[in-house]
Amino acid sequence: MGVTINDVAALAGVSRATAARVLAGYGYVSEEARQKVYEAARQLGYRPHSIAQSMVTGRTKTIGLVVGDIENPFFAKMARGVSDTIIHEGYNLIVCSTNENPIDERSAIDGLCRKKVDGLIIAPASRREHSHIDELIEHKFPVVLVDRVLDVAGVDMIAVTNVEGAFDAVKHLLERGYREIAFLSDSFEISSNVERFEGYKRALAEKGLPIREDYIRTGSYTVEAGYREAVSLLSGTVRPEAVFAANNFMTIGVLRAAKDMHIAIPGQLALVGFDEMDWLELVSPTITAIAQPVYELGQVAAQRLLRRIAGDMTRPEVIRLSTRLIPRESSGVNPVRTEEEIDEVR
Amino acid sequence: MGVTINDVAALAGVSRATAARVLAGYGYVSEEARQKVYEAARQLGYRPHSIAQSMVTGRTKTIGLVVGDIENPFFAKMARGVSDTIIHEGYNLIVCSTNENPIDERSAIDGLCRKKVDGLIIAPASRREHSHIDELIEHKFPVVLVDRVLDVAGVDMIAVTNVEGAFDAVKHLLERGYREIAFLSDSFEISSNVERFEGYKRALAEKGLPIREDYIRTGSYTVEAGYREAVSLLSGTVRPEAVFAANNFMTIGVLRAAKDMHIAIPGQLALVGFDEMDWLELVSPTITAIAQPVYELGQVAAQRLLRRIAGDMTRPEVIRLSTRLIPRESSGVNPVRTEEEIDEVR
16 A cells, blocks of 8 residues: 555644544544545645545455465365355455465464454364464354364364265275275375375274274375375385375376376376366376366355354354265276186276 | 444443444544444344444445456456465455356446455456446556456556467467468457457468368356357367367367267367366377466466555556467378378368
8 A cells, every 4th residue: 555644644734633533434433534534635646545444344354265275276166156255245355375284374374463354264284283273263253164173163164075075086096906005195294194094994904904004104285295205105115006196296296206207197106196186087088087066165165154143143063075086097897806806806 | 244333222221322332433422332342243143243343434345356267167267366366465255157158247346345345356258348447447446457458558457478379279280291271269349259269360370371260159157058059069060170268168068069960079179278288198198288377377367466455556467378289199190191191181
C-alpha cells in the first residue's frame, strides 16, 4: 500500500485519530474534516476500506491454507478446490508452505492467525508436534484439518480412506502374484503415511506374509528423497518383486530409480502408486494408481470451514473420502511365478 | 475470526469507539477502560493487532499472486518461488486464480488491492484487456508482471525468452528432418503464446517454408482443450509430421491424442513441448522440451516487488530469463525422409 493514515492526515491537515475515525467509519468527526480526509485519501490512492472494515466486523474475508509444499501437484490441486469454493463467498486464499516442518508450520500459523484470516485449513506436518494447532482449537478459532488427521478432539478433519486405499493397492499386487512387496513413503511423522503403512501391513497379514524390515523405506517429502530411498531399496541383496509407493513424489522416485538402474517395469519390478497423476496413463508402461479425490478434499474442507466461520457449532466430524484403484500395466501379472504359485497367494 | 470489536466492547462494558481505540492503539482512553477491553479481548480470543497495525502503517505484509490457474504445475512452481522469497522478509502470499479471464482478473485485483496486499505479482490473462492493471500502475501501486508482458510502460516485467525458445524448438525439428510442423497453444490473448508463435514463424521463414493456416491451432488453457485441438489437427486431410506444443498442458493434450489415435511418437509424429515437466524423461519415448526457469521467474519477480514496496523508484525493467532446449526421443530423426532431403532442410 505504501500510503499510510499518517500521510492522509498530514495532507488533510487533521490529526491521525481524526483521519482514522473517518476512514474506519466510526466516532464523531466534523463534516469539513471528513471531506478533507476523503479528498486526501483519494489523491493519495489510500485504500484501507476493507482493513478498516475488518476492524469493525472482525472479518478479513480471507482463508489460510497451510500445506507441506505448494509445488506438489497434490496440494496445488487441493488449493484449487479450496479457492474455487471460497471465491463464490467473496473470500481470498492465503497459501503457506511449511516444508513439512512443524516449526515452519507453527510460524506460518502464528503469522496468519495474528494477522489476516478468518479461518485456517491445515494439512498438519507432524502427528506429534501440533501444540500450535491445539491452541487454535482451544481458542475456538475456525480450523479444518485436511489430508491428515491428528489425535485431538474438537476439530473437523477431511481425509481420504488411507488404510483401505493402501490395502487395495497391496492386495492387488498380491493377486497379481507378487509376494515380496516393499513400502516406500515419506516421513512417518505424517499421519497419512502411517495409515497407508497400516493398510500395507493388513494386506500382507491377511495372506500370512511377514513384514520385512528392509522393505520398509521412509525418507523426506521430495522426489529426490524418494529416488534415493528407491535406489537403496533396489540395490539391496534381496530385491523386492514389487513396490507400493505411498505418494505421487515417491512414485516418481521409483520410476526414476528403475530407469537409471535398468530395471524393467513390470517385468522385473511391479509398481503401484498412491495418488493419480495426469501422465500415469501416458507413460509406457502405464502406472497403476490409487486415485484420491484431491480437488474434492479441498472443496469439502472449504465448505466445512465456511460453515464454522459462519458460526456453525455442531459437533466436529472426521470425513473420509473414498479412494479408487486404477489397474494399469505397471502391476501386470508376475512373470516369474507359476499359475499355481499365484493361486496360492490369492 | 468470528469475535468482533462489538463483542469485545459488550463484554468490557464500553462503547465500540472506546474498544476500537484501545485495540488500534490510538486516542485517549482511561486506564480502567483499557484494562477491561484487554481482558475482554483476551477472554474472547480477539486477535486484531496486525489489522490495527496495518491501519497505522499502511502495510499488510502480504503479497498477492494473480495467475491463470494455480492447479497448473507451472504456476504452482512459480508460486513456490515467490513464497520462498518473501517468507524470509516476513511476508505471506495470497493466491488468486483467474481462469485466464480478464473479468475474473479484474475482480481478483480489485478485491486484493482494496483489501490486503502491499503489492501484486500478476501474470496478465489478456494482452488487450488490462485497464485494471494500467490503473494500478498509474496509482504507483507496487506491481510486477510475470511470465507475460503488456504493451505498457512503468512496470517491471519478468518473463522468459519466448521467441528464442520457440525458435530453438522449431529449428531443432527442422534439423531433424521435419518440415510439416504444426503449432498448438492456448489463446493468443496471452502474450507468451503470441511470442512463441513469432519464434515458430521465424524458424520456418529462415528456411523459406510457408506458414500453413490449418497447422496453427489455439484453444483454451486446459489439458482437455489441448486434447481436442490435437485430435482435430491430427485428423486433418494432411497430417503434420511434427507438433510444437507451446505449453505443458498442450504437450499433455498432444500425447493423449496421439495415444488414443494410435499415432506413434516419434515414428509417425514428432513432438517438442514448451516447459519441462517432472515426468518427460520417464515417458517412453522421452519428450523433447524447452525448459524454462519457472521457480526463478517467481523468485526474481518477488525480489523485484519487495524492492518496489521498499520504495525503489528506479526505472522499471523488462527482464528475460533464458530457456534451454532438452533434446530427447520424441524428436528423433524423421524416418520418412532421406539423408539428402534432411540435409536440404538443414
